[in-house]
Amino acid sequence: MIAYLLGMVLGAAPATAAAATATAPPAAASVEPAGSWVVRDVTVIPADTDEVLAHRTVLIRDGKIARILPPGAVAKVKDASVVDGRGKFLVPGFVDAHLHLATEGAIRGSKDATLSGLDLGRDHRYDRQVMLSLLKAGVTGAANLGGSVSSDDDLLWLRGEIDAGRIDGPKLYVGxxxxxxxxxxxxxxxGAVPASKPEAPTTAADGVTAVRRARERGYDFIKPYQFLNRETYLAVVEESKRQGFITTGHLPQLGCGTCADRDFTFAHPMTNVAHIEELARFARFGSDLAPKDIDALAQAMVDSRMSVSPGLITLKTIVGMYVQREVPPVPGEWLKLVDPVTRREWAPPANRYLSQAFRDQENADRFSAGYDFGRVLARELWKRGVGFTVGTDAPLPGLPFGVSAQQEMIELREIGLKPVEVLRAASINAHRLFDPGAGSGAVREGERANLVLLNADPLADVQNVAKIDGVFAQGRWLSMEQIDRKLAEGEAFQRDLERQLQARKPAAP
Ligand SMILES: [Zn+2]
Structure with missing residues (x-):
């Protein structure tokens, strides 16, 4: 199944408990002041309702939307920089609710001999480039759904640096x-089932310990994965609730004596299902797909109140690799922004979606139908009011950070969501999922200023979400020019990394 293969790639992070995170300096307590901006004469799309507010003046101060003034009102703010909003549209910043951030920590902790000892330079250049590529696409929030221990260490540190204004990047939620x-x-x-331990629990007690440790280490949420047996899955979901964590992950594996079954899973729901293919797996279990299965599944989702990150672009890309036997082209200039380590993962032999083993799996001929089914089911869930978020599983092959969130927004439009509903899925819904204590995420006074300024109306054509003039990330304005300049400053670093990797390539036989 595709879910399992995603798991192989993403879930089976190398065990790197001993990996040093020598990169992280001691956390500084200081926070860089965010400053003040006035966006003049802009069309505001708050996205929590269907309202469109023309000719507004928006004051951003100390990381927040301080005021939204009606047409004609004069904003006099000392020391504020002015952003010309004429003919432009201010929308909530986009959130990728499902990605696996490429980090220096992952490279340093990797067991892959080709990556060991790479010179990653100073000043977290690698991480900075990844963060900037997200901002370039308007992604001002990013939820990491699991990585290696050393990668998580890096992200927990980065999250603080970004919050403090020392590194430009999206608000990070580390799962x-x-x-x-x-x-x-x-x-x-x-053979025997390995003995339970909190790192790979098969007992409720170890599941509870795993969640408590995540709380102590400062994670933002829990991603339960599909090889938890029934009692452990339940313990993880329940303890997460007690610890104030939301859960977004894979639905449990079905069909064994100690496994959860469908009814049990829906009776003990996670907060959010990390991709729609999880539900495809549930639908197909034991029988071929019938219309009544879709109906039953959609109703079970409604009753369970779980939301979902459909990840249609992810399925489409994987099916594309299966059918075309190559990585689908990525839009525009975005391939240039994919770092050399990740690009290596996209090419054979590292890219398992292009491997014979992937093609040889049982039921491989159903992969294509999985995308079709995902679209039909997602449409059914949307009609019944199930909450969506935009998740991409980037940087899976063919899915660069940033732009793939825009592509998923287009996928959601294509199954029927109205443009404002797409914006909502891409922003407010994710904000409510990962940051319920920090306002609504809409473009309203008092909200955190994570915003995108668009040069064209996204409600007229959802593709306009790609026409970005600049972003407010954690209350700081970055024009597209500034983002591009900062990215260009990292190009020499990327080339050097590429050269290092080339030099390590084994000589052709
Ligand atoms: Zn994932």
Whole structure:
């Protein structure tokens, strides 16, 4: 199944408990002042309602939307910089609710011999480039759904640096992936199930410990993964609630003696399902797909109150690789922004979606139908009011950071969401999911200033979400020119990294 393969790539992060995070300086307590801006004469699309507010003047101060003034009102603000909003549209910043951030920490902690000892330079240049590429696409919030231990260390540090205004980047939400050993939920376990431990729990007690440790380490949410058996899945979901964590992850594996089943899963729901293919897996279990399955599944989702990050662009891209046997082209100049380490993962032999083993899987001929099914089911869920967020699984092959969130927005438009509903899924819904204590995420007074200024109306054509004039990230204005200049400053670093990787390529036989 595709879900399992995603898991192979993303869930099976290398064990790097001992990896040093020598990169992280001691956390400084200081916070850089965010400053003040006035956006003059702009059309505001708050996105929490269908309202469109023309000719507004928006005052951004100390990281917040301080005032939204009606047409004609004069804003006199000392020391504020002016952004010309004429003919432009101010919308809430986009959030990628499902990605796996490429980090220096992941490279340093990797067991891949080609990556060990790479010179990553100073000053977190690698991480900075990744963060800037997200901002370039208007992504001012990003939820990391699991990485290696050393990568998570890096992200927990980066989150603070970004919040303090020392690194330009989206608001980061760092998730802790909790998974059991696959053998624990195999229908026919071959050999013994490994002993339970909090890093790979098969008991409720170890599941609870895993969640508590995540709380101590400062994670933002929990990602339960599909190889948790029934009692451990339940313990992780329940303890997460007690610890004030939301859960977004994979639905549990079905079909073994200790496994959860469908009814059990819906009776003990996570907060959010990390991709729609999870539900495809549930629908197909035990029988071929029938219309009544879609109906039953959609109703079960409504009753469980789980939201979902459909990830249609992810499925489309994977199916594209299966059918075309190559990585689908990425829009515009975005390939240039994919860092050399990630690009290496996209090419054979590292890209398992292009491998024969991927093609040889049982039921591989159903992959294409999985995308079609995902679209049909997502449409059904949308009609019934199930909440959506925009999640991409970037940087899976073909899915660069940033632009893939825009592509997912277009996918959601194509299954029927109105443009304002797409904006809502891409912003407010994710904000409510990951940051429920920090306002609504709409463009309203008092809200955190994570915003995108568009040069064209996204309500007229959702593709206009790509026409970005600049962003407010954590209350700081970055014009597209500034973002491009900062990205260009990192080009020499990228080339150097590329050269280092080339030099390590084994000589052709
Ligand atoms: Zn993922």
């Amino acid at each position: 802790k992936l909790i998974n059991g050993p696959r053998a624990a939920v195999a229908a026919k376990p071959e």
